[in-house]
Amino acid sequence: MSWSQLDGALVQVLSNNDTIVGVNAEGSIFRRSIGGGDWEQLEGNATCVDIDNDGTLWCVNGEGSIFRWNGGGWDQQEGNAVRISCGGGQVWCLNGENQIFQWNGGGWDQQEGAAVEIGVGDDGGVWVVNGEGSIFRWNGGGWDQQEGNAIHVSCGGGDNVVCCNSDNEIFRWNGGGWDQQEGNAVRISCGGGQVWCLNGENQIF
Numbered sequence: 560m561s562w563s564q565l566d567g568a569l570v571q572v573l574s575n576n577d578t579i580v581g582v583n584a585e586g587s588i589f590r591r592s593i594g595g596g597d598w599e600q601l602e603g604n605a606t607c608v609d610i611d612n613d614g615t616l617w618c619v620n621g622e623g624s625i626f627r628w629n630g631g632g633w634d635q636q637e638g639n640a641v642r643i644s645c646g647g648g649q650v651w652c653l654n655g656e657n658q659i660f661q662w663n664g665g666g667w668d669q670q671e672g673a674a675v676e677i678g679v680g681d682d683g684g685v686w687v688v689n690g691e692g693s694i695f696r697w698n699g700g701g702w703d704q705q706e707g708n709a710i711h712v713s714c715g716g717g718d719n720v721v722c723c724n725s726d727n728e729i730f731r732w733n734g735g736g737w738d739q740q741e742g743n744a745v746r747i748s749c750g751g752g753q754v755w756c757l758n759g760e761n762q763i764f
Contacts, residue, residue, distance in 0.1 A: 560731065560740040560754065562764035567598055569763055573609050573713075575646075575681070576751035580610045584761060586621065593753065603633050610750075611645040612681055619643050623655065638667045642676065646716070646750065647683030657690065672702050680714035681750060688712050694722065707737045715749035723747045729756065 567589070569581035580590045586604035591597065603626070605618035616628035619640045626633035638660065640652035650662035659674055660667035672695065674687035685697035688709050695702035707730065709722035720732035723744045730737035731754075742764070744756035756764050 560729075560742075562742050562756070565763040567763055568761040569757060570761055571607060571746060571748075572755045572757060572763055573748045574750045574753050574755060575610050575612050575614065578610055578614060579753075579755070580608050580616060581763070582606065582608050582618075588618065590616075593751065601628075607641070607643050609643055609645045609679075611650075612647060615645070617643050617645050617650055619652070625652065644677045644679040644685075646679040646681050646714070649679055649683040649685070651677055651679050651685055653677055653687075659687065670697075676709075676711050678713040678720075678748075680719070681716035684714050684716060686712045686714045686720055688722075692725070705732075711746050713748040713750070715752065715754075719749055719752075721747050721749050721754055723756070727759070 569583050572581040578590050582588055582605050588601040588605050589598040605620050608618040610616050618626050623639040625636045625638050625640050627636055641655050642653040644651055652660050653674055657673040659670045659672050661670055674689050676688040678686045687695050692708040694705045694707050694709050696705055709724050712722040714720045718732050718734045722730050727743040729740040729742050729744050731740055745759050747756040
């Protein structure tokens with residue numbers, strides 16, 4: 560895995576097959592085409608944002624309110640969260656007590672377990688990291704612990720999973736364990752067949 564720098568500075572970056580989205584240090588929300596072009600600023604502010612396969616955006620703001628993009632603005636949804644992730648038509652979130660919730664189309668169903676980071680793949684697969692840095696994968700009814708330790712994990716679908724640890728080392732899942740990759744990151748994301756990372760200076764690669 561090799562890295563090329565993009566223009567801009569973000570504290571979170573994600574993508575689907577067509578679009579990159581992110582949030583900067585001031586909470587401004589941006590998107591751009593994977594093919595290039597300028598960053599487009601969207602209305603509103605967020606601490607966390609994600610984009611589904613069909614282009615639907617979800618975000619959480621500084622008060623923990625949850626919003627869904629309607630094509631021209633944000634519609635507030637019920638609930639409260641600090642992290643949100645979506646993919647394959649599935650939306651999951653974490654609240655301030657590290658509880659895990661899954662969107663049912665009109666509200667949130669709590670799932671077992673606790674997590675501080677969550678990543679939902681293009682196929683709806685879900686990975687989480689708990690407060691001790693342990694990594695888990697959703698099996699449809701509960702969590703299977705995986706080897707390794709991380710501070711952040713992202714799932715692009717199937718076994719296309721990446722994470723970074725407390726030493727900012729980058730790893731990619733090989734189907735049964737982790738292979739270290741070149742570079743360092745404080746956050747990492749994969750989606751739409753792409754992998755993105757941010758370093759400690761909020762530079763995008």
